[in-house]
Amino acid sequence: MKRVTRDIDPKDARDLLERVPRVCMAFAGEGGPQAQPIVFEWRAGRCLAGIPENEDNKPNPGNEVVILIDEGLYFFDLRALYMRGHVEPIPGPEHAPVGYTWFELNPIKTVAWDYGKLREVDVEG
Amino acid sequence: MLKVDDPEVRVVIRRSMVARIATLSIHGRPSINPLYFVSRNNGIWLGTDDWTLAARNVKADSRVSVLFEVEKTQGDHRVLRIRGRASISSDFKKLRSYNLRVAFKYILTPAGILNALAHVRQIPLKLNYNAQGAEKGQPCIIEVAPEQVEFLKS
Numbered sequence: 001m002k003r004v005t006r007d008i009d010p011k012d013a014r015d016l017l018e019r020v021p022r023v024c025m026a027f028a029g030e031g032g033p034q035a036q037p038i039v040f041e042w043r044a045g046r047c048l049a050g051i052p053e054n055e056d057n058k059p060n061p062g063n064e065v066v067i068l069i070d071e072g073l074y075f076f077d078l079r080a081l082y083m084r085g086h087v088e089p090i091p092g093p094e095h096a097p098v099g100y101t102w103f104e105l106n107p108i109k110t111v112a113w114d115y116g117k118l119r120e121v122d123v124e125g
Numbered sequence: 126m127l128k129v130d131d132p133e134v135r136v137v138i139r140r141s142m143v144a145r146i147a148t149l150s151i152h153g154r155p156s157i158n159p160l161y162f163v164s165r166n167n168g169i170w171l172g173t174d175d176w177t178l179a180a181r182n183v184k185a186d187s188r189v190s191v192l193f194e195v196e197k198t199q200g201d202h203r204v205l206r207i208r209g210r211a212s213i214s215s216d217f218k219k220l221r222s223y224n225l226r227v228a229f230k231y232i233l234t235p236a237g238i239l240n241a242l243a244h245v246r247q248i249p250l251k252l253n254y255n256a257q258g259a260e261k262g263q264p265c266i267i268e269v270a271p272e273q274v275e276f277l278k279s
Contacts (some may be wrong), residue, residue, distance in 0.1 A: 074241075076241070
């Protein structure tokens with residue numbers, strides 16, 4: 001049996017980590033979910049996220065967050081890397097933008113999709 | 126306090142193409158999903174299917190936080206965040222209205238047509254992909270009623 005999938009190997013979306021076209025973070029903040037624009041640095045395999053210092057709502061150490069890096073406006077250009085994990089505060093990395101509180105994401109699950117690479121795959125059943 | 130009908134807010138929403146909606150599961154776990162959207166009656170309609178994580182989360186916890194970036198104008202780095210309450214609708218008339226607006230915003234435009242033409246061989250796969258989604262559930266709209274609107278640094 002076959003089905004069509006948009007999913008790709010996250011390794012094939014590695015360019016998103018390097019180019020970071022659009023990036024944001026979600027976490028459970030005071031009063032509900034928080035969608036937060038961030039700055040993102042991918043350094044030696046580490047995922048580093050900066051939240052503006054003046055932002056009242058930030059994740060607490062150990063909180064679960066999702067970081068979404070995506071690009072594209074039209075259907076077949078839509079690509080994304082979706083990383084779920086826990087964050088820990090870190091000192092600002094060297095040469096990183098100032099004015100941000102920095103966190104390191106320890107990913108527990110990463111998925112990626114690319115609608116330009118829709119394809120049929122075999123599935124059981 | 127900013128409101129969704131503020132002229133500057135409307136400009137950003139009009140020039141934004143993909144909204145990112147943050148939601149919480151019934152267990153309080155966060156998620157964020159990029160979705161197409163249209164602006165309607167001072168509210169935001171985001172299209173998805175009722176089986177998706179975004180829709181299931183909204184059913185569990187109606188609180189949402191949505192980001193909009195200016196994507197149609199280069200050099201404008203404003204980001205808008207709308208917090209509010211959301212609900213799920215599968216109302217036929219609303220879905221028809223949403224689909225019409227989406228067609229004119231994303232598909233029946235020069236860029237949308239070029240995008241489809243550049244991937245013409247994949248259009249049957251897209252149709253199959255959509256059909257698979259229809260087997261799992263129904264299309265729906267996440268209707269966001271804004272409660273707080275603010276501009277952020279991108």
